[in-house]
Amino acid sequence: MGAKIIDGKAIADEIRAELAKELEGLKTKGIEPGIATLLVGDNFGARMYRGAVEKFCAEMGFNYREETHPADISEADVIRIVESLNADAKVSGILPLRPFPEHISDSAVINSISVDKDIDCFHPFNMGKLALGEPTFPPATPSACIELMERYMKGEGIDPKDGFEGAEICVVGHSNIVGKPVSFLCLNRNASTTTVHVFTSMKGNLEKHTTAADYVVVAAGFPNLIGSEQVKEGAVVIDVGINRVIVCPECGTYNRAKKDPCKKCGADLSEAEGKTVGDANFDELVGKVKAITPVPGGVGSVTNMMLAKNTLRAARLLAGA
Ligand code: NAD
Numbered sequence: 001m002g003a004k005i006i007d008g009k010a011i012a013d014e015i016r017a018e019l020a021k022e023l024e025g026l027k028t029k030g031i032e033p034g035i036a037t038l039l040v041g042d043n044f045g046a047r048m049y050r051g052a053v054e055k056f057c058a059e060m061g062f063n064y065r066e067e068t069h070p071a072d073i074s075e076a077d078v079i080r081i082v083e084s085l086n087a088d089a090k091v092s093g094i095l096p097l098r099p100f101p102e103h104i105s106d107s108a109v110i111n112s113i114s115v116d117k118d119i120d121c122f123h124p125f126n127m128g129k130l131a132l133g134e135p136t137f138p139p140a141t142p143s144a145c146i147e148l149m150e151r152y153m154k155g156e157g158i159d160p161k162d163g164f165e166g167a168e169i170c171v172v173g174h175s176n177i178v179g180k181p182v183s184f185l186c187l188n189r190n191a192s193t194t195t196v197h198v199f200t201s202m203k204g205n206l207e208k209h210t211t212a213a214d215y216v217v218v219a220a221g222f223p224n225l226i227g228s229e230q231v232k233e234g235a236v237v238i239d240v241g242i243n244r245v246i247v248c249p250e251c252g253t254y255n256r257a258k259k260d261p262c263k264k265c266g267a268d269l270s271e272a273e274g275k276t277v278g279d280a281n282f283d284e285l286v287g288k289v290k291a292i293t294p295v296p297g298g299v300g301s302v303t304n305m306m307l308a309k310n311t312l313r314a315a316r317l318l319a320g321a
Contacts, residue, residue: 034063
């Protein structure tokens with residue numbers, strides 16, 4: 001039997017409907033959730049994300065406040081802007097869109113955000129609460145991984161509490177924004193949680209850990225890192241990776257850039273197609289695992305809904321409701 005493809009888009013739609021009801025309830029009490037973005041300079045990725053947040057706010061029925069400033073603004077002025085966002089009753093959540101220019105310290109900006117408006121859990125206070133197992137705002141992407149696992153378990157008739165307790169979960173990646181918080185969220189649910197990373201691979205130990213896992217959550221930014229050799233039969237794979245690759249028209253190998261010849265067969269890539277893939281080798285795994293999230297259409301689809309959930313929570317906190 002083939003693997004179950006965990007449909008992130010369908011799960012996101014279910015959550016959206018649940019949140020729409022919650023939002024309606026809040027609005028009848030005069031509570032209007034809103035998000036502010038803080039962008040300094042013109043980094044391409046940050047600008048794309050800003051546009052996506054604005055669109056998402058319009059779709060969700062949230063207020064949106066844009067703070068976009070030239071790269072030469074001073075750090076003191078950025079912090080004054082954060083303070084005005086902290087004081088704005090229409091702003092429930094603040095999203096700093098990094099990278100900031102070099103003269104602006106990430107931590108100075110993040111530490112000035114009100115901990116009650118820190119909807120993606122960047123502030124050390126909220127990361128500390130997450131580590132202690134009492135998060136106010138579990139960060140969006142890691143929460144999306146948990147949500148996908150929980151809804152998958154429910155679909156299989158497993159109570160998520162039982163599903164997590166004692167489960168072998170291997171998290172591949174230990175970044176502050178994905179790997180570590182995913183590991184905390186799994187540990188908080190009493191899973192036997194192993195976190196592996198690039199140094200694990202360098203010592204040749206990756207498979208030792210991943211093949212022991214019931215659930216493999218991979219967030220490495222490395223296409224095809226997890227294939228059939230890296231998982232046990234019947235595992236569940238949650239693929240967080242988002243990688244833009246150039247597919248060699250001759251041998252199908254994924255390459256990073258069009259300007260160089262294919263790293264495997266040397267073919268010219270100047271006319272080759274680009275593709276978005278995860279960190280898991282989907283085609284290989286689908287014959288071995290019990291379930292897997294696709295890329296696109298998996299974790300990324302649910303991430304926004306987790307951010308929306310935190311925005312509603314922040315709006316309630318702000319209103320004391
Ligand atoms: P990062 O570069 O900050 O961290 C990568 C992690 O992977 C590190 O811990 C590193 O040690 C580990 N790693 C790298 N190569 C490895 C290897 N060969 N073996 C084992 N571990 C290895 O990246 P990040 O910000 O944590 O993001 C990870 C991936 O998730 C990226 O592809 C990113 O685009 C994606 N992402 C997706 C979403 C989403 O909503 N779906 C959100 C954030 C990030």
